[in-house]
Amino acid sequence: MIILNWFVVSIIIVPCRNEEKYIGNCLDSVIAQDYPKDKLEVLVVDGMSEDGTREVIKDYVLKNPYIKLLDNPSRIVPAALNIGIKNAHGDIIIRMDAHNIYEKDYISKCVTYLTKHDVDNVGGIWITLPGNETFIGKSIALVLSHSFGVGNAYFRTGSKEPKYVDTVPFGCYKKEVFEKIGLFDEDLVRNQDDEFNLRLIKNGGKILLVPDIVSYYYARDSLGKLWKMYFQYGYFKPLVAQKIGAVLTWRQLIPAIFVGSLIFTGLLSFFSSYFLWLFSLIIGLYLFANLAFSFSIALKKGLQLLPFLVISFATLHFSYGIGYLKGVWDFVVLKGIGRKG
Secondary structure, eight states, X not given: OOOSSOOOEEEEEEEESSOTTTHHHHHHHHHTOSSOGGGEEEEEEEOOOSSSHHHXXXXXXXXXXXXXXXXXXXXXXXXXXXXXXXXXXXXXXXXXXXXXXXXXXXXXXXHHHHHHTTOSEEEEEEEEEOSSSSHXXXXXXXXXXXXXXXXXXXXXXXXXXXXXXXXXXXXXXXXXXXXXXXXXXXXOSSOHHHHHHHHHHHTTOOEEEEEEEEEEEEOOSSHHHHHHHHHHHHHHHHHHHHHHTSOOOHHHHHHHHHHHHHHHHHHHTTTOHHHHHHHHHHHXXXXXXXXXXXXXXXXXXXXXXXXXXXXXXXXXXXXHHHHHHHHIIIIIIIHXXXXXX
């Protein structure tokens, strides 16, 4: 690691609410960074946790003076990010997640690429780890790392070389970016980073994905938690599109098109055998693709995972697709009717 000028870096760790299981590992990986500690400020923004999270954080604060605990009374991620940014003293701001651990050169590489290249946001790839060692836990982690599950999201599926992208996880920004284009949008419980990054690009900014910047993400450990997370991701995507005035990528639209086509053909199948055939065809093609990709993964990772992979893929696709359609209804249709009224 060669950095001629050491910048003061503010780390904002969110979302942090009831993360007793993960926050210690996250902070340990931050403490182990090869970046000078006298140039670090770590702000853990807690959403009023009700388990032992705050006690764990306070113990780290006592032992490490550069770590600070801040409160987030509203308990949502964008508010936590904005609290962190407003309290940050660094020249550079890095968002981190309590569900992650980071390679020891994570900060130094982020800072190097940010300051040596004409870019406004730098991030790396994340390697998804199981939230637990059950078949479901392992399967969820695998589908979140596969293109059939997450499309061409390079930070999840990997990249051989640095490339410009539309978003990265846990971005590293110069603080002046927030002064130029504003803070995170607090209307967005999810996808606030997507909206911010799209706003950044719309204002002429560049986002760089660097494959040798690595973090490890602990996936949700149950189908219920996976459903809730991806329903919310889908639900807020139409609002993001509305706010930036642009249609999102095919990767983000396909699950909604799939679910919408099932609803459309399923309803019309009561009146026409043609639509019943079309409904059956769509279901059949999806099941074939799901089984094919699940089987290819199971051959490498263990055939006992096959049924759990199938249901994990389906949970991911249907939760996102249904959430997206619900978002279109709430944010586009109903609000459009309200404006006309």
